[in-house]
Amino acid sequence: MAQPDTRSDAVPLGLDPDWWRQAVVYQVYPRSFADADGDGIGDLPGVTSRVSYLRDLGVDAVWLSPFYPSALADGGYDVDDYRNVDPRLGTLDDFDAMVAALHGAGIRVIVDIVPNHSSNRHVWFQEALASPKGSHARSRYVFRDGLGENGELPPSDWQSVFGGSAWEPVGDGQWYLHIFATEQPDLNWALPEVREDFLTTLRFWSDRGVDGFRVDVAHGLAKDLPPVLPSAAQLAEIAKREDGSHALWDRDELEEIYADWRRVFAEYTPPRIAVAEAWVPASRRARYATALGQAFNFDLLEADFDADQFRQIISFNLAQSASSGSSSTWVLSNHDVVRHATRYGLPPRGTGEGADTLKSGTAWLLSGGEEPPLDALGGLRKARAATLLLLGLPGSAYLYEGEELGLHEVADIPADQRQDPTFFRTNGGEIGRDGCRVPIPWTVSGPSFGFGSAGAHLPQPAWFGASSVEAEAGVPGSTLELYRSALALRRRLQGDETLDWVEVGDPDAVLAFRRPGGWLVVTNLGETNIPLPEGELLLSSEALSSAELPPATTAWIRTSD
Numbered sequence: 245m246a247q248p249d250t251r252s253d254a255v256p257l258g259l260d261p262d263w264w265r266q267a268v269v270y271q272v273y274p275r276s277f278a279d280a281d282g283d284g285i286g287d288l289p290g291v292t293s294r295v296s297y298l299r300d301l302g303v304d305a306v307w308l309s310p311f312y313p314s315a316l317a318d319g320g321y322d323v324d325d326y327r328n329v330d331p332r333l334g335t336l337d338d339f340d341a342m343v344a345a346l347h348g349a350g351i352r353v354i355v356d357i358v359p360n361h362s363s364n365r366h367v368w369f370q371e372a373l374a375s376p377k378g379s380h381a382r383s384r385y386v387f388r389d390g391l392g393e394n395g396e397l398p399p400s401d402w403q404s405v406f407g408g409s410a411w412e413p414v415g416d417g418q419w420y421l422h423i424f425a426t427e428q429p430d431l432n433w434a435l436p437e438v439r440e441d442f443l444t445t446l447r448f449w450s451d452r453g454v455d456g457f458r459v460d461v462a463h464g465l466a467k468d469l470p471p472v473l474p475s476a477a478q479l480a481e482i483a484k485r486e487d488g489s490h491a492l493w494d495r496d497e498l499e500e501i502y503a504d505w506r507r508v509f510a511e512y513t514p515p516r517i518a519v520a521e522a523w524v525p526a527s528r529r530a531r532y533a534t535a536l537g538q539a540f541n542f543d544l545l546e547a548d549f550d551a552d553q554f555r556q557i558i559s560f561n562l563a564q565s566a567s568s569g570s571s572s573t574w575v576l577s578n579h580d581v582v583r584h585a586t587r588y589g590l591p592p593r594g595t596g597e598g599a600d601t602l603k604s605g606t607a608w609l610l611s612g613g614e615e616p617p618l619d620a621l622g623g624l625r626k627a628r629a630a631t632l633l634l635l636g637l638p639g640s641a642y643l644y645e646g647e648e649l650g651l652h653e654v655a656d657i658p659a660d661q662r663q664d665p666t667f668f669r670t671n672g673g674e675i676g677r678d679g680c681r682v683p684i685p686w687t688v689s690g691p692s693f694g695f696g697s698a699g700a701h702l703p704q705p706a707w708f709g710a711s712s713v714e715a716e717a718g719v720p721g722s723t724l725e726l727y728r729s730a731l732a733l734r735r736r737l738q739g740d741e742t743l744d745w746v747e748v749g750d751p752d753a754v755l756a757f758r759r760p761g762g763w764l765v766v767t768n769l770g771e772t773n774i775p776l777p778e779g780e781l782l783l784s785s786e787a788l789s790s791a792e793l794p795p796a797t798t799a800w801i802r803t804s805d
């Protein structure tokens with residue numbers, strides 16, 4: 245069983261209100277990080293037992309995906325009780341101990357908050373089901389009468405994000421809206437009681453020392469549902485306007501909701517911060533950053549390993565963050581997408597109409613990881629180069645557990661062991677996200693590669709051992725050591741949030757920019773070696789054998805200017 249981390253070399257956190265602007269934030273998917281009690285499910289004492297690992301990795305903050313009581317209809321994003329810990333993951337005391345240990349190691353804590361929907365086991369929803377049509381209990385959610393003579397048809401033809409109808413009947417002619425899984429009823433944010441309750445939740449966790457929040461589906465919440473609902477086709481047309489008038493997404497009223505949140509954040513020193521998960525057109529993203537503090541930009545995560553795509557994305561997002569007053573966020577992997585080492589080992593998606601964006605790797609996953617053939621080594625090499633580029637950018641970097649080991653997506657999870665509702669709601673038409681949520685390997689061997697003393701809640705492949713922490717720690721050139729070196733150096737080198745593009749060779753193949761203090765970042769995304777720019781080589785994503793930068797390699801160089 246994992247032992248608590250008892251080292252006590254405390255690092256003061258300080259009161260800097262801007263600590264997040266260029267932070268490296270490491271996402272922990274708690275059920276798949278470390279299992280302290282040997283039940284196959286990762287838990288909070290497991291996180292506590294790995295604090296020294298996180299400190300040695302050099303991250304500034306940890307973002308925990310939901311650890312709240314949940315039936316796991318959607319990996320914990322179906323929350324039964326917003327102010328408690330799932331008993332399988334620990335207790336509130338365990339939470340406090342984890343925060344104290346992370347803070348003691350100089351690591352801030354961000355927790356996930358899921359305001360668009362609760363779970364169907366939430367006390368409010370249970371009350372709604374037990375209450376009649378028109379009751380106050382039902383008004384906390386989005387209930388509508390069904391169409392047809394006896395309400396036997398859904399109120400509209402809207403589809404849920406996970407497939408199937410977005411409406412579920414409750415047996416008395418009424419239906420409730422669930423934009424995600426059936427077990428995730430949408431809350432009614434027009435009701436002051438719902439708004440107040442979330443302010444209580446924000447204070448509850450802030451009082452326990454949480455430094456910030458990651459806001460799930462931040463572009464949901466506010467809805468405009470007239471008596472006659474628009475059809476899915478009409479909504480698709482309205483979405484093109486990008487003007488905040490869509491019935492379900494990205495409405496302007498969100499600003500007032502988040503203004504209330506900001507007032508709560510300001511009650512604390514340093515003020516709490518939030519990062520919005522908002523899948524909105526790029527033109528609307530800055531609104532969320534202004535309203536909440538930061539907003540994820542998933543553009544790099546959706547792009548190919550391509551100099552032009554990367555350059556445009558970086559320039560655009562730096563301009564966006566300047567206009568919002570926030571800093572940029574950079575992400576290559578998270579718990580919702582195919583790991584970036586794998587994406588880059590598959591054929592590029594291209595841009596424009598028909599480009600397969602978030603569903604990258606869909607065909608590959610559907611084939612059980614057979615087709616198209618994965619270039620595992622090439623993908624990892626590009627992933628390392630892209631990560632070193634990302635870590636050289638101004639703004640904050642969000643890393644996902646296991647990427648520091650160079651983990652690939654797990655494609656061959658048997659159907660009867662899958663957990664993602666996407667898989668079930670599409671009858672296997674989509675594989676879903678389990679492959680990036682497989683518990684991470686800590687040791688070369690053992691029942692669950694050191695994840696815990698027993699098995700793992702999703703099956704780990706035999707090749708995990710070779711990518712474990714034990715296999716990589718202290719090994720020059722390993723992906724873990726590359727991340728450790730990069731984070732330590734970045735801490736020293738990071739200056740103002742500015743970047744100047746530099747021309748080094750063919751711009752279609754090479755990306756180069758200079759940061760303040762003579763920090764030059766060069767990535768070769770082309771097919772041939774390029775001469776290494778002059779200066780002191782600080783770090784490279786691959787060992788260099790000459791004064792040249794090979795394809796799919798990034799170098800950090802200190803120049804004299």
Ligand code: NOJ
Binds near residue numbers: 318321461521580
């Ligand atoms: C976004 C989360 O990242 C994802 O995992 C979840 O399924 C949906 N929101 C619904 O909560």
